[in-house]
Amino acid sequence: MNKVVTRIPPSPTGRLHIGTARTALFNYLFARHAGGSVVFRSEDTDRARSKKEYEDEIIEGLHWLGLSWDAFSRQSEHAPRHRELLEQIVAAGTAYVSKEESKMEKGKMVEVVRLKNPGRSITFHDEIRGDITFDSTELGDFVIARAIDDPIYHFAVVADDMDADITHVIRGEDHISNTTRQILIQEALGAPRPAYAHLPLILDEKRAKLSKRSGTVLSLHDYRDEGFLPEAMVNYVALLGWSPGTDEEHFSLAELVKRFTLEGVQKGGAAWNREKLLSVNQRWMRELSDTDFIARGALEAVDEKVLRRAVPLLKERTRTFDEARELLSGELSCLFSSPKFSREALVAKECGTPTKPLLQTLLVPLQDLPDNATPEIVKSVLMPLADAEEARGKGGRGALLWPFRYALSGQEKSPDPFTLVSLIGKEEALARVKKAIAILEE
RNA sequence: GGCCCUAUCGUCUAAUGGUUAGGACACCGGCUUUUCAAGCCGACAAUACGGGUUCGAUUCCCGUUAGGGCUACCA
Numbered sequence: 001m002n003k004v005v006t007r008i009p010p011s012p013t014g015r016l017h018i019g020t021a022r023t024a025l026f027n028y029l030f031a032r033h034a035g036g037s038v039v040f041r042s043e044d045t046d047r048a049r050s051k052k053e054y055e056d057e058i059i060e061g062l063h064w065l066g067l068s069w070d071a072f073s074r075q076s077e078h079a080p081r082h083r084e085l086l087e088q089i090v091a092a093g094t095a096y097v098s099k100e101e102s103k104m105e106k107g108k109m110v111e112v113v114r115l116k117n118p119g120r121s122i123t124f125h126d127e128i129r130g131d132i133t134f135d136s137t138e139l140g141d142f143v144i145a146r147a148i149d150d151p152i153y154h155f156a157v158v159a160d161d162m163d164a165d166i167t168h169v170i171r172g173e174d175h176i177s178n179t180t181r182q183i184l185i186q187e188a189l190g191a192p193r194p195a196y197a198h199l200p201l202i203l204d205e206k207r208a209k210l211s212k213r214s215g216t217v218l219s220l221h222d223y224r225d226e227g228f229l230p231e232a233m234v235n236y237v238a239l240l241g242w243s244p245g246t247d248e249e250h251f252s253l254a255e256l257v258k259r260f261t262l263e264g265v266q267k268g269g270a271a272w273n274r275e276k277l278l279s280v281n282q283r284w285m286r287e288l289s290d291t292d293f294i295a296r297g298a299l300e301a302v303d304e305k306v307l308r309r310a311v312p313l314l315k316e317r318t319r320t321f322d323e324a325r326e327l328l329s330g331e332l333s334c335l336f337s338s339p340k341f342s343r344e345a346l347v348a349k350e351c352g353t354p355t356k357p358l359l360q361t362l363l364v365p366l367q368d369l370p371d372n373a374t375p376e377i378v379k380s381v382l383m384p385l386a387d388a389e390e391a392r393g394k395g396g397r398g399a400l401l402w403p404f405r406y407a408l409s410g411q412e413k414s415p416d417p418f419t420l421v422s423l424i425g426k427e428e429a430l431a432r433v434k435k436a437i438a439i440l441e442e
Numbered sequence: 443g444g445c446c447c448u449a450u451c452g453u454c455u456a457a458u459g460g461u462u463a464g465g466a467c468a469c470c471g472g473c474u475u476u477u478c479a480a481g482c483c484g485a486c487a488a489u490a491c492g493g494g495u496u497c498g499a500u501u502c503c504c505g506u507u508a509g510g511g512c513u514a515c516c517a
Contacts, residue, residue: 009517013517049517134446152515153516208509243454266455269510270455273467273468276466279468280467313480402476
């Protein structure tokens, strides 16, 4: 059996699309699983729309996901070979230059090349869907080149796949119908027929065609910039249309390579679901070490030490690094600078015992706390005070804990006061509680 | 219109003739809780429809319906 060779043939006419990324991933997984190789081919024959910057972005994005290939080429570089092949089949009579359609373009005579269609039924085997049969007659003698030196997509693809010894063409379902004409071209060229596998399409959240209008973010780089981990993108996208056949859902790229088979590929289209992606991403973020979390999220704060200690909090509360950055500059800004707060919010939970004396009971225990106390230690020392208030007053623990937490954070919503104390340190905590007491004295 | 592909909870999916149709995400409820999260526990929720085949169909066949793709001298 021949060594497996798959291909990743994006056309650099736009940003890296999540659908393109998924097709690339499946080609990569299939080839690597089989110990085969991958060919990257930039389909840049559409001169007007192809741009180097798009090509760069596509390559960079696929590398970011962790994909790699063993050969790189640009379709535009194969022009002489395409012409040679075209002339060859015209000479052989399986294609012809359509003289009656000739026209002048930019002072040059242009004559379209058509394939002589034998007009019969074509059956090919799809590795995912089984045998598929088309009647090729309806295609007629279709155009395979705008001019002898200007082949259209179908011809270029077949020629390039032949020359690169591609064994498996794994692509989107939108190419099923195209397969017939490509097989006809293959036969004219005397090229071997590769195995075909047509992947189900990715649909938007409402199960409609993916489009800019759908509101679904389509560009892989936008996900990267928003703070999604490549591990999560690979994991999520692999499971969109593929399943290992078990309940397992957490896969690294290397694990996917081990497990991937075409039998696990779904036939029907799969709807994109951002919520699920978010949850997959959160799981991968949580698996990062604290150091990696900061580095990979490019997180910054005025106090590196506090930031470091706050990572568990970020892991608990955020699903992307954008959310982590937002939390640091918003709700958690109180970790890095003394918050402003209002008297009203401080006494919001007051009923029974006045807030001021309650806060005062915290001062000595706070002062006696060891340096670098963990949240557990802080809690073990201070919670009894809240319990005591609960036992005696109407306000419950909240009578003490609410103003305490608010004095530390200046926020209606924040982590618990024990965690805050351990993050900002007892001196700073003391200062903030004293400030709150001062406000209550006014 | 023609040709082709597809069809299990809201979503991603498992189960390839025999299961109380399983898991995950979301949603809802409870526990915990000063708040917000997180965590734990639980509930809700599907074989599109109609015919066959079979002792028995999610599973095999046919039809209907619905969705999708192709129908370019774009890729």
